[in-house]
Amino acid sequence: MSYEAWILIIGSMAGITCGVVGCFLILRKLSMLADAISHTVLLGIVLAFLISQSMNGLYMLIGAAAVGLLTAVFVQLLHSSGIQEDASIGVVFTFLFAIGVILITIFADNVHLDVDHALMGEIAFVPFDLVQIGFLPPLPKAFLMLASVLIINLVIIVLFYKEFKITSFDPQMAAAIGIPVLLIHYLLMGMVSITTVASFDSVGAILVVAMLIAPGASAYLLTNKLSVMLLLSAVFGVIAAVVGYYAASYIDASISGCMAMMNGIIFLLVFLFSPSKGILSKRLPQKKLHEQIGK
Amino acid sequence: MNSIMLMLSDANTQWVLVGTLLLGLASGVLGSFALLRKQSLIGDAVAHAALPGICIAFLLTGERSLIVLLIGATITGLLSAYCIQYIVSSTIIKEDTAICLILSVFFGFGIVLLTKVQQLPSGNKSGLDAFIFGQAASIVGSDVKVMAGAAAILVFITAILFKEFKVITFDPEFAKGLGLPIGFLNFLFISLLVGVVVVGIQAVGVILMAALLITPAIAARYWTNSLSKMIVISGMFGAFSGVVGTMISALGQGLPTGPFIVVTATAIFVISMLFAPERGIIAKKIKQKIYYKQLNEAGTKGRVS
Amino acid sequence: MLNPVDVKNLTVAYQKKAVLKNVTFTVPEGKLIGIIGPNGAGKSTLIKAVLGLIPKASGEVKIYNKKYRAKDRIVGYVPQRGSVDWDFPTSALDVVLMGRYGHVGWFKRPSKQDNQIARECLEKVGMEGYADRQISQLSGGQQQRVFLARALAQDAKVYFMDEPFVGVDAATERAIIDLLNELKSQGKTVLVVHHDLQTVKDYFDDCLLLNVETIASGPTEQVFTMENLHQTYGGKLAFLEQGKMMVEQK
Numbered sequence: 001m002s003y004e005a006w007i008l009i010i011g012s013m014a015g016i017t018c019g020v021v022g023c024f025l026i027l028r029k030l031s032m033l034a035d036a037i038s039h040t041v042l043l044g045i046v047l048a049f050l051i052s053q054s055m056n057g058l059y060m061l062i063g064a065a066a067v068g069l070l071t072a073v074f075v076q077l078l079h080s081s082g083i084q085e086d087a088s089i090g091v092v093f094t095f096l097f098a099i100g101v102i103l104i105t106i107f108a109d110n111v112h113l114d115v116d117h118a119l120m121g122e123i124a125f126v127p128f129d130l131v132q133i134g135f136l137p138p139l140p141k142a143f144l145m146l147a148s149v150l151i152i153n154l155v156i157i158v159l160f161y162k163e164f165k166i167t168s169f170d171p172q173m174a175a176a177i178g179i180p181v182l183l184i185h186y187l188l189m190g191m192v193s194i195t196t197v198a199s200f201d202s203v204g205a206i207l208v209v210a211m212l213i214a215p216g217a218s219a220y221l222l223t224n225k226l227s228v229m230l231l232l233s234a235v236f237g238v239i240a241a242v243v244g245y246y247a248a249s250y251i252d253a254s255i256s257g258c259m260a261m262m263n264g265i266i267f268l269l270v271f272l273f274s275p276s277k278g279i280l281s282k283r284l285p286q287k288k289l290h291e292q293i294g295k
Numbered sequence: 296m297n298s299i300m301l302m303l304s305d306a307n308t309q310w311v312l313v314g315t316l317l318l319g320l321a322s323g324v325l326g327s328f329a330l331l332r333k334q335s336l337i338g339d340a341v342a343h344a345a346l347p348g349i350c351i352a353f354l355l356t357g358e359r360s361l362i363v364l365l366i367g368a369t370i371t372g373l374l375s376a377y378c379i380q381y382i383v384s385s386t387i388i389k390e391d392t393a394i395c396l397i398l399s400v401f402f403g404f405g406i407v408l409l410t411k412v413q414q415l416p417s418g419n420k421s422g423l424d425a426f427i428f429g430q431a432a433s434i435v436g437s438d439v440k441v442m443a444g445a446a447a448i449l450v451f452i453t454a455i456l457f458k459e460f461k462v463i464t465f466d467p468e469f470a471k472g473l474g475l476p477i478g479f480l481n482f483l484f485i486s487l488l489v490g491v492v493v494v495g496i497q498a499v500g501v502i503l504m505a506a507l508l509i510t511p512a513i514a515a516r517y518w519t520n521s522l523s524k525m526i527v528i529s530g531m532f533g534a535f536s537g538v539v540g541t542m543i544s545a546l547g548q549g550l551p552t553g554p555f556i557v558v559t560a561t562a563i564f565v566i567s568m569l570f571a572p573e574r575g576i577i578a579k580k581i582k583q584k585i586y587y588k589q590l591n592e593a594g595t596k597g598r599v600s
Numbered sequence: 601m602l603n604p605v606d607v608k609n610l611t612v613a614y615q616k617k618a619v620l621k622n623v624t625f626t627v628p629e630g631k632l633i634g635i636i637g638p639n640g641a642g643k644s645t646l647i648k649a650v651l652g653l654i655p656k657a658s659g660e661v662k663i664y665n666k667k668y669r670a671k672d673r674i675v676g677y678v679p680q681r682g683s684v685d686w687d688f689p690t691s692a693l694d695v696v697l698m699g700r701y702g703h704v705g706w707f708k709r710p711s712k713q714d715n716q717i718a719r720e721c722l723e724k725v726g727m728e729g730y731a732d733r734q735i736s737q738l739s740g741g742q743q744q745r746v747f748l749a750r751a752l753a754q755d756a757k758v759y760f761m762d763e764p765f766v767g768v769d770a771a772t773e774r775a776i777i778d779l780l781n782e783l784k785s786q787g788k789t790v791l792v793v794h795h796d797l798q799t800v801k802d803y804f805d806d807c808l809l810l811n812v813e814t815i816a817s818g819p820t821e822q823v824f825t826m827e828n829l830h831q832t833y834g835g836k837l838a839f840l841e842q843g844k845m846m847v848e849q850k
Contacts, residue, residue: 025392026392027685027688029389029391030391031392031394031396032336032391032394032395035339035395035399039502081568081576084330084333087335087509087512087513089336090335090336090339090505090506090508090509091506091509091510091513091561091564094503094505094506094510094561095506095510095557095561097502097503097554098503098553098554098555098557098558098561099554099558101428101551101553101554102550102551102554102558105549105550159707160707162698162709162710163701163706165690165698166698166701168688169684169685169695169698170683170684170698171683173679173683173684173698175651175653176653176675176679177673177677177702177754178669178673178702206343206399206402207399207402207403207406209395209398209399210396210399210400210402210403212395213392213399214396214399214400216392217393220387220689221386221388223689224689224690224691224734225689225691226688226689228689229689248407251407251411252414253407253408253410253411254406254407254409254410257405257406258403259403260400260402260403260404261400263400264396264400264401267400271382271386279386282385387736389687586613587613590618590621590657
């Protein structure tokens with residue numbers, strides 16, 4: 001497959017998996033926690049590297065998932081000790097991220113990770129980093145990682161769709177009918193962590209936040225059905241990745257940055273023109289009403 | 296020990312220490328209000344959103360003059376804060392999502408611009424990427440004067456408007472009843488917040504700037520129930536973190552400053568959370584134990600009689 | 601006979617404040633029970649503690665003589681309306697369908713039959729015409745009816761309702777009370793946190809007067825007396841005068 005095709009496929013897969021997981025984050029008001037986790041997985045990856053001395057994707061996934069969950073646990077602990085949630089998130093992620101950055105700079109010589117890469121990703125090099133598994137032809141490592149995470153996420157969402165739905169909508173009721181609300185919460189946090197780390201090589205830690213939140217936010221303004229929201233969000237994720245790539249090659253700039261920007265542009269369009277919840281559609285009837293009253 | 300003494304005798308280091316001290320003070324003070332107004336994370340978004348502003352300012356003027364870059368950062372920072380508020384007030388999207396969205400999209404835009412800057416012949420030397428994690432060592436004397444001056448002005452404005460900010464934070468409806476110009480004060484506060492973030496990013500970096508707003512303030516909250524005391528303590532914690540972090544990062548070659556400032560501030564926070572009298576975790580646990588005991592004793596007595 | 605709810609010496613404390621202290625009461629089957637008391641009396645806390653949603657400091661709670669387990673699905677819960685996100689992308693019917701989730705079990709989707717039950721429950725509260733509306737587009741009273749329909753869909757034996765009458769119009773209040781009576785006639789037990797002293801005598805067979813401790817519990821005509829109200833509400837005069845009128849009314 002051509003170089004370009006690989007980038008488009010990998011970007012789209014990141015778009016789908018982030019878009020779907022992101023919807024639940026938005027509905028559960030956990031966007032900032034996702035932002036926090038996307039920063040702190042850096043620490044997980046550095047630790048995984050320092051302990052295993054390899055850039056093996058599996059170790060990185062495990063390290064990232066562990067630190068991601070740790071972030072969620074720390075935030076929960078601080079929050080339940082009486083600190084407001086936004087501040088708990090702020091303290092935890094800046095601290096863990098700072099430790100990650102310090103470790104990278106101290107071990108800079110033997111870590112093949114540099115901070116810029118971690119933040120912005122290097123999707124442009126991803127198609128060259130191939131691995132061979134069994135009888136399959138050599139495939140890009142990022143593709144294999146994203147494919148496995150996408151499958152894991154989709155399976156979890158399909159299996160626990162109604163549990164995710166009810167714990168997001170009405171956690172008290174969910175607890176009352178015996179759904180393990182906390183377990184579902186950490187399951188989602190685990191999904192965010194592995195999603196982040198799988199997208200990490202390609203789009204970087206911070207821009208993955210744009211891919212997680214923006215498509216879902218756009219979809220949220222377009223529909224009143226959860227299933228449709230998930231679908232739309234995935235579609236927006238793909239569009240942003242594809243258009244973002246072409247925009248980046250046209251203006252010769254960071255691919256992941258352009259994908260994030262494109263997500264922002266899609267949101268802006270929806271924000272303005274959504275038929276039911278957009279700014280303009282809200283304005284127009286008001287204007288008409290004013291005109292009628294004026295007459 | 297010698298190396299520290301040597302470092303402290305260096306004129307540039309002294310300037311940088313003064314700068315980070317004032318910065319820590321200003322962010323501790325404004326961070327306390329931001330915390331109580333539940334706007335801590337807006338500071339995070341503003342910091343990330345400063346990146347495109349810095350890049351645009353550089354692309355337009357082609358020179359790395361701190362004042363110009365800071366003006367650029369202020370404009371996009373304010374714009375991001377405005378966008379967040381507009382999205383929240385005009386759609387069903389909640390604040391956390393709006394913050395995240397604006398933060399990441401502005402940052403993405405910043406990264407795009409940064410790649411363009413680095414393609415310029417002058418861009419490679421611009422050192423704009425130092426803004427991502429902060430490099431206090433790269434701050435020169437003239438920059439420090441700008442930083443210190445701005446930080447001092449921010450603290451001064453906050454001090455003279457202390458009681459107005461206090462009342463709009465605690466009870467906005469009541470403040471409206473008093474005839475205070477709420478809209479203006481809110482705008483002023485956000486501007487001050489943007490100001491401190493923008494001043495801080497060169498030393499701490501856009502990604503970790505939020506910590507300097509949040510961490511000293513919640514650490515201070517453990518020690519007092521009075522707002523004025525909290526602000527003073529928070530300012531001191533911030534200043535201390537700034538100075539200690541800068542010194543640690545100056546000890547090694549090429550160590551970024553921001554992360555060390557953040558780690559210092561977090562250490563202060565953890566100590567406060569555990570050991571503060573009255574509100575600290577340990578003090579609370581002890582009190583609860585005593586209370587449960589009393590309750591149980593009263594319960595058994597009640598049943599007997 | 602088995603008592604649907606049996607609470608003994610229940611104590612709940614937040615940090616250093618006891619919200620409930622040695623609360624003891626039993627509830628007979630097939631009755632409408634009002635839980636009555638001033639703000640801060642611990643009424644919502646009581647329900648949550650009984651359902652195990654918050655930890656108790658001490659005491660014992662039994663539902664049909666067994667420790668309460670959510671998976672037995674004998675308890676239905678209508679939380680205060682403030683607890684949900686009204687902008688959630690979901691329709692009225694979908695919300696009612698959530699009441700069936702406890703029955704559906706892990707990994708499975710609600711069946712056609714569950715769907716049918718949800719529709720019937722919506723009909724019972726007179727909301728069948730709004731099945732596909734997004735929930736934020738419903739009025740306060742309509743939202744409350746949807747929540748009741750969801751509780752019906754749970755098909756439980758004991759219901760706990762937290763202030764179902766707050767913020768609803770008179771028609772909805774009437775509809776709710778009819779529904780409660782229907783549940784009662786099916787032999788179900790319903791506990792309702794209630795604010796309005798005027799209607800206590802009309803609505804409830806039994807009362808639990810609560811102010812951190814149990815003041816009194818039992819049949820309304822025995823328990824709902826001036827003396828007990830005095831004890832429950834302390835010096836809060838407005839309530840008392842209102843209460844006096846109500847007590848003397850019948």
